[in-house]
Amino acid sequence: MSIPHVLAIPFPAQGHVIPLMEVSKRLVDRGIRVTFVNTDFVHKRVIDALTDKDFLGDSIHLVSIPDGLGPGEDRNDLGLLAEAMFQVMPGKLAELIRKTEEKEGEKITCVLADGSMEWALEVAHKMNIPKAAFWPASVALFASGLSIPKMISDGIINDEGVAIKHQKFQLAPGMPDMSPANLTWACIGDVATQKIIFNVMVRVIKSMELADWFIGNTSCDLEPAALAFAHRVLPIGPLLANHHLDSSAGYFWPEDSDCLIWLDQQAPKSVIYVAFGSFTVFDQTQFQELALGLELSQRPFLWVVRPDTTEERDDAYPKGFKERISGRGKLVGWAPQQKVLAHPAIACFVSHCGWNSTMEGASNGIPFLCWPYFADQFIDENYICDLWRVGLGFNRDESGIIRREEIKRKVDQLLDDANFGKRASDIKEKLAKGIVEGGESHKNFSNFVQWMKAL
Template sequence: MKNCHVLLVPYPAQGHVIPLMELALHLVKHGLNVTFVNTEFIHERLIKALPESDNIQELVQMVTIPDGLESSDHRNDVGKVAESIFTVMPGELKDLIEGINDSESNKISCLIADAHIGEALEVAEKMGIKRAAFWPAAATVLALIVKIPSLIDDGIINSDGIPMKNQVIQFSPAMPGIKTDDLNWTCISDDLTVKFIFKIMVQISKSVKSADRIVCNSSTWLESGTFASFPDFIPIGPLLASNRLGESVGNFWREDLGCLRWLDQQPHNSVIYVAFGSFTIFYQNQFQELALGLEMTNRPFLWVVRQNLTEDLDNAYPTGFKERVRHQGQMVSWAPQQKLLSHPSIACFISHCGWNSTVEGISNGIPFLCWPFFLDQVFNQSYICDYLKIGLKLNKDESGIIRHEEINNKLEQVFGEEGFKERALDLQTKILNDIRRGGSSYKKFNDFVAWIND
């Protein structure tokens, strides 16, 4: 009997593609045939970024569908991309599945889709294919989303998702509280975008309920209260390249491996790693304050500076900065983050608190300095600092800027208090035990594979 054929559909953004691609490779390792669906635009970026030695296309069949946008359209416009995908996805995906089923004897038997594109789950349901929703963020955030109807009924938020008063939402005593200021759809300044994001959240709350399974890139130890209170959520993570003894996949930029050699020359537990994901944009005055803060520490730092991190990057640094820090720091355009975080020289992670970065840092026992920008990053900051107590928040001044003195002071606190590192290492041990043979995530992942094969 042929192995089951699984179709995976991510939301078209790097933070979504990476964990689902990792899931794809874990499924391949368990003997399943996997086809991975990217938009044409995302596929082109991903393939260009792959190292020449990568064999992912030998393991996973990579196929594409259009995203409905023109080549000249700006794909950092979240609303425009989402609206186009939701319109185009159902028909294109149906045609793709029919084409695979007509041309191959090994038909699609299961579809796993990012919960942000419930339309894919609806297509699978109509076609009689078993389906699983994949949640790439904190399970606690998904719990908040599925409870949206109750939050409206209880008068905590209105029908547009706006909080009626400031309070802390807590679904059980064992779960972390969520401040109404930290709701992922309200952490945006533009009211129209808030309403649009909330509309997506409402759709997610409906689509995951129609899935046969809901799998989360998290672990029992990491969010024990949430998984106890929401037993339909299945923790199968964190999904890490190191757990399958492979290379990280799904990046949209070519990784600079030279920074690993630089790290090898630094003392253990000394380097500040600074990275803000694939989407964050800095105003130049804030970019310069960060640069000055890193310089002020007199500690070695490795800073990921994407070409589009700030406007006019070539002239964005403070005058003389590069010359002054040439022996102290390294700036790279993109980095092999999972390898970096496992390096013994890394001591602290200045992060935007995306969930991928959060679980990768925690899985390597690294304390955080938190710098969130929007969506679930703000909740993740509270989770890291207030609940797990493995990091500190950075505070803005009255003009909304995080000053270099604040950056330096908080870094000194993280380096100076051993409790941050001790708690991070303790949590690392527990999470890694979850994903190793016999652990909770290990068992649940195997149960998930058995369900696909059934």
């Protein structure tokens, strides 16, 4: 019997590539071959950042297709990127599938597409290939997409996704509160971009009907109400619960592992870990207030500062900051986050609340300080603070800045209250049970693999 061959295609952003790569590694563990399709731009970043160029071996074949944008165009402009991909990538994907099948002499068993790459399901449908969708974000986000027609008829948004009402609402009991102004498409870029992303969401929801299987990086313990609402999504997460911890395939920046040696020298539960994912950008004032807030806390901290974290290209730190915090603070360009969060020295996680970071923090029993930036991160903050009660949010001043005194106050409030840590530990235990044999996520993934092997 021939080995099943899956073609996996993520949305070209760090928070989408990593979890689909994790699914791919787990498929390989079950005897399935994977061709992993990035855009040319992301493919180069992933290859350049790989520590061991050959470690994926023959099991996961990394390939790429163009995203439709020119070399100098801004791929952080999600509206521009979404439109370009929609025009160019379906044809390129169909071509890649044909070439792969000719070369291999056998058909692709299944196309496994990120939910935001909904057109890939349509390509597979036209080519008569079985298809599965993967949702890397919270199911609450998918549920908000499913609810677009109802939100329009209830007068919460208009038919272009623009908020009409401003009071918070719940899609179902037990789901996070949502604010119309914080709906995912309303938190991305300018008005034109928001309209594009809203239309993408509408297309995504429609295309999901084509999927034979629909899996998500979540757990029935984290999102019971959202999973009941969007009942087609089968939870297989958390995908990042210390599985294959030695592998960093899929990262866009080389990791600085020296920070683990530094963490080894810190006391248990003493270090504030600060990381804002791959998109968050700070203006100079906010960046400096964050730096001074960490200094003011008088606690050890590990802070991930990407090369493009600030709008300021020169040294953005407050004068004398690096000298004053040397020994107590560690600054890195990109950290091996799963290893960091699993380290006994970590006390709390100052996070942008991207879903991967949320799942990683929850899986390691770490309490959060929430600093959402855009898109679905506001929904995730509601989960963390209001439903799971394992974190706190920050208050901004009248000019929209989170001040240093507020940062110190919230760090102290979180770490001086043992209940946050206790609730976080309870969630860690529940999540661990879900992914071992007999757990809900484990069963769902096994069924998914069996379906694929039976094709």
